[in-house]
Amino acid sequence: MSIFLDCEKEGHILRVTLNRPDRRNALSTPICERLLALPAEIEADIDIRCVIITGAGTAFCAGADLKERKELDEAARWRYVELVDRALLDIEKFPVPVIAAVNGHALGGGTELALGCDFRLAVKDADFGLTETGIGIIPTGSIVRLLRDGHDALNSLLTYTAARFSAARMADMGFLHQVVGTHRELEDLARALADRIAQNAPLALRAAKKVKQMLAADRTGDALHRAETVRRSLDSTADCLEGLTAFAEKRPPVFIGK
Numbered sequence: 001m002s003i004f005l006d007c008e009k010e011g012h013i014l015r016v017t018l019n020r021p022d023r024r025n026a027l028s029t030p031i032c033e034r035l036l037a038l039p040a041e042i043e044a045d046i047d048i049r050c051v052i053i054t055g056a057g058t059a060f061c062a063g064a065d066l067k068e069r070k071e072l073d074e075a076a077r078w079r080y081v082e083l084v085d086r087a088l089l090d091i092e093k094f095p096v097p098v099i100a101a102v103n104g105h106a107l108g109g110g111t112e113l114a115l116g117c118d119f120r121l122a123v124k125d126a127d128f129g130l131t132e133t134g135i136g137i138i139p140t141g142s143i144v145r146l147l148r149d150g151h152d153a154l155n156s157l158l159t160y161t162a163a164r165f166s167a168a169r170m171a172d173m174g175f176l177h178q179v180v181g182t183h184r185e186l187e188d189l190a191r192a193l194a195d196r197i198a199q200n201a202p203l204a205l206r207a208a209k210k211v212k213q214m215l216a217a218d219r220t221g222d223a224l225h226r227a228e229t230v231r232r233s234l235d236s237t238a239d240c241l242e243g244l245t246a247f248a249e250k251r252p253p254v255f256i257g258k
């Protein structure tokens, strides 16, 4: 167990809880490092047949830690960005089905975290959004995966507006499997789905997931790498620094295109 990410095994289900509610479960370095270690740990434990990812408090995940990022120099900031990107992309490397139980705000990397899961369930009060262009960067992993998976309309709406959308709207647009009214119902629904999955043969579940991963890798090709190169040019722009400063100062950013 590591600080900010709780992992609890219940029968054949691994329950992973982002537990940093005072920062709305923003992706700190320790959270990312712990997430990155999980695929190998699950691979080695055939007893685990399904994973549920959820958040503590009012947020599922508020994305990258904008405060941590603001304090870093350029080289350290890029290392942090790469760490977050890798942690979010590697959610797809979990060797068993993963259920996102979205209990609240899922913004920026929070929406991407849900996107990397096999099932997306949400409480009706949850909201979603790719807010990155609003702080001067782009949601590289989400763009590539949304386009890869045929969600062009969703990508345009989320990426270019950087706005926040309700769970009901996200369900209408095909992003969510199911929306429920309360946190209790969300927990029960995720648990029932996980229990149903866990009745099945462990090797078959892992084989089915591997086939999905192979096809996803074929369709992604080197697009991620090329998108990262595009993204990298943004990280030290005046607009990106302004986006981070404006967030810390709780005011709207003033962008100048530099």
Ligand code: COA
Pocket (backbone or CB within 6 Å): 022, 023, 024, 026, 058, 059, 062, 063, 064, 065, 066, 067, 068, 105, 107, 108, 109, 131, 132, 135
């Ligand atoms: N990184 C770092 N700190 C964050 C954070 C993030 N992504 N999201 C929230 N926090 C911090 C806030 O700065 C605040 O800190 P403070 O108490 O020291 O002021 C604390 O968490 C609570 O956030 P607050 O905005 O007061 O809570 P809220 O419940 O009113 O709103 C959100 C929650 C998630 C809607 C709002 O915090 C938000 O919009 N966060 C940014 C999300 C985002 O755009 N992420 C994408 C990054 S690329």
